[in-house]
Amino acid sequence: MPQLVKVRPTKIELVKLKRRLSLAQRVEKIVKDRLSILTMEFLQTARETVEAKRRVLDESSRFYRALSIAAGYHGYMAMEKELIASEADVKVTAGSRNIAGVRIPSFELMDNGKPMRGYNLVDTSSWLDRAAQLSEECLRAIVELAELQRNFELLAMEIKRTKRITNALEYIVIPGLQATINYLNMKFEERDREEKVRLKRVKVLVARG
Amino acid sequence: MLQECLKGELRVVNIGLPQSQKRLRDLLSEKYPHVVCNDGSTHLFKKSELEYLANMLDTDEQRTLLLPMLIELGADQAQAAIICEGKVEEKIISKALNMPVACEETRIRIYKPQLALLRRKLKTTTVYVFSAKIVA
Secondary structure, eight states, X not given: OOOOOOOOOOHHHHXXXXXXXXXXXXXXXXXXXXXXXXXXXXXXXXHHHHHHHHHHHHHHHHHHHHHHHHHHHHOHHHHHHHHXXXXXXXXXXXXXXXXXXXXXXXXXXXXXXXXXXXXXXXXXXXHHHHHHHHHHHHHHHHHHHHHHHHHHHHHHHHHHHHHHHHHHIIIIIHHXXXXXXXXXHHHHHHHHHHHHHHHHHHHHHHHHO | OHXXXXXXXXXXXXXXXXXXXXXXXXHHHXXXXXXXXXXXXXXXXXXXXHHHHHHHSOHHHHHHOEESEEEEEOSOTTEXXXXXXXXXXXXXXXXXXXXXXXXXXXXXXXXXXXXXXXXXXXXXXXXXXXXXXXXX
């Protein structure tokens, strides 16, 4: 049973209620559209997150395997010496974008055209090259996963909020307004009937008198 | 108060729209390709996506294409329309979806499954617009 809105039973209040109802119905439509878009984006992000996670795990395991082969070939100390000398800054472009009113982050690994490795190519082998190449791929996958994971969380939170609004509109606000409008209409009809009976009664009394 | 809340919901849906669109050629030359949104925030484009689009088009077409492309969501929930000015958008959409599409009255109409596919490929170069017919 929908709860009635507390208003004075006047024609002006009825007009106001009708306006509120039309606004609520319009908002419900938009919120539902938005919810369907957010759900579509959420499902897509979820799928991509799963893929990205799998890719990170695969790339990491391939990278560690290549690194242990390179360490076995060069010796741990020699390889560490080369790698310390070749440390490079990783640049990530961070910004944001908007999906149907939700501001979500966007990350992209900056590729400055040259490879990140700076070690001596004469003293090292192709095993180390392979490990370095895989580490770059692994890093790219991690950045991608970071973006997707955050998007996933933000979209989920927004869907939860939007769903609550849709439910409130669908099950409380709109039925409440409709019930109040019906109640006011009945009240006015009742008044009209009373008025009619009163007039008839007055007519009879006047005719008698 | 309820009315204010509801009006706030109407405002929030189109708040992330760009104030103006930029040409692909200009975006490619920017260090951090972006556009400014209505709420003053920035919408960042991914360079990889811009390069993907640039590979599809020749230099003249790159000068014509305006980004981000606007995807209009109308009263019909099953459909979405891409607002386009010319044949360039048509070419991109048909290549991205791998199917022929036609531009009718400055709109390319696509269905929800195609929309999901398109958004997967063009995440930062497309934005949603809630149609004026339903928002107004």
